[in-house]
Amino acid sequence: GAGVSQSPSNKVTEKGKDVELRCDPISGHTALYWYRQSLGQGLEFLIYFQGNSAPDKSGLPSDRFSAERTGGSVSTLTIQRTQQEDSAVYLCASSSPLQLVGLTGELFFGEGSRLTVL
Amino acid sequence: AQSVSQHNHHVILSEAASLELGCNYSYGGTVNLFWYVQYPGQHLQLLLKYFSGDPLVKGIKGFEAEFIKSKFSFNLRKPSVQWSDTAEYFCAVNDGSARQLTFGSGTQLTVLP
Numbered sequence: 001g002a003g004v005s006q007s008p009s010n011k012v013t014e015k016g017k018d019v020e021l022r023c024d025p026i027s028g029h030t031a032l033y034w035y036r037q038s039l040g041q042g043l044e045f046l047i048y049f050q051g052n053s054a055p056d057k058s059g060l061p062s063d064r065f066s067a068e069r070t071g072g073s074v075s076t077l078t079i080q081r082t083q084q085e086d087s088a089v090y091l092c093a094s095s096s097p098l099q100l101v102g103l104t105g106e107l108f109f110g111e112g113s114r115l116t117v118l
Numbered sequence: 119a120q121s122v123s124q125h126n127h128h129v130i131l132s133e134a135a136s137l138e139l140g141c142n143y144s145y146g147g148t149v150n151l152f153w154y155v156q157y158p159g160q161h162l163q164l165l166l167k168y169f170s171g172d173p174l175v176k177g178i179k180g181f182e183a184e185f186i187k188s189k190f191s192f193n194l195r196k197p198s199v200q201w202s203d204t205a206e207y208f209c210a211v212n213d214g215s216a217r218q219l220t221f222g223s224g225t226q227l228t229v230l231p
Contacts, residue, residue, distance in 0.1 A: 003161070033218060040127070042223035043208065056218070091162070107219065109162040 002026075004110035006092050012116045013082055021077045021113045025094030032075050033107060034067055037089040046090075049075065082117045089114050120145040122211050124222035131199055132230050139194040139225050141183075141209030151192040152210040152219065153183055162208070168192065179203070201231045 005024040013019050025032050034046040045059040049069045060066070064082075069075040079086055093107035121144040131137060143149060153165040166177025173185040183194045192209060206226050210219040 035221075040223060042122075042124075043210075043219075043221035045218045045220070048218050059218070093162075106164045106167075107162075111161045 004092055004094055004108055006090075006110035006113050008113055009111065010114045010116075012118065014118050015084060016081055018078065018080045019082055019115060021079075021090050021115070023075045023077070023092030023094075023110060025073065025075070025092070026096070026108055029094035029096050029108070030072065031095040032069060033093040033095075034075070034077050035091040035093065037091055037112065038087075043091065046077070079115075082115075084117045087115055087117045120149075120211050120213060120220040122209050122220055122222035124207075124209055124225050126225045127223070128226045128228070130228045130230065133201055134198050135229075137194070137196040137199045137203070137227070139207055139209075139227070141192045141194065141222060142190050143192070143209075143211040143220075144190065145211060145213050146190075147213055150212045151183075151185060152212070153177065153181070153192075153194050154208045154210060154221075155205050156208070156224075157205045165194075165207070199227075199229050201229045203227060204229045 004026055007022045011019055030051045032049045035043045036046055037043050047060055047067045048056040064080045067077045089112040091109055091112045093109045095107050123142045125140045151168040154162045155165045156162045165181055166175050166183055168175045168185045176182045181196050183192055185192050206224045208224045209222040212219050
């Protein structure tokens with residue numbers, strides 16, 4: 001597609017339920033990132049995928065959070081047993097093989113999935 | 119670990135006023151520095167970046183930023199803001215080896231017509 005696509009755009013769930021957020025990166029982009037944007041907190045790095053390499057999971061806040069990337073393209077972020085503090089906008093970004101962060105810094109972001117945990 | 123501080127959480131200006139948004143980072147080695155912007159209802163997009171060379175970098179829409187290594191700063195400037203500059207601005211840093219950007223908490227800019 002033309003840009004990074006995320007779904008759902010809005011998700012309201014009850015505390016304790018599991019949620020899945022989906023990201024479809026720009027075609028051909030091998031690097032994929034998940035960030036979390038909380039009110040007044042900026043963007044918090046969650047996880048990074050690059051091609052077939054093992055993902056960098058260093059930003060995941062707890063073992064309730066997991067992510068996978070199937071076929072090197074679409075990624076799903078799963079939050080199990082959601083808590084109210086998980087409420088945030090979850091942003092996905094991708095970059096091309098020639099535009100890794102260390103070279104040009106241009107991450108292409110989706111519009112995010114707003115998660116509200118009641 | 120890297121950290122980025124944006125001291126201004128919300129800035130309100132009238133059109134034609136000059137803008138300067140502060141950004142300080144903590145990493146002492148070689149850094150790559152960025153400003154991203156998020157217009158209302160839109161996704162984050164790159165405004166400008168610094169990797170090396172001239173410490174004064176120019177970006178889109180008349181924005182510029184100056185890298186001052188001794189002050190660990192990368193402030194964003196614009197001589198004359200427009201109503202359309204209303205947005206949230208994020209400073210970010212990368213040390214060139216890590217794969218991800220570390221972002222500041224953002225500054226909401228409101229420009230009054």
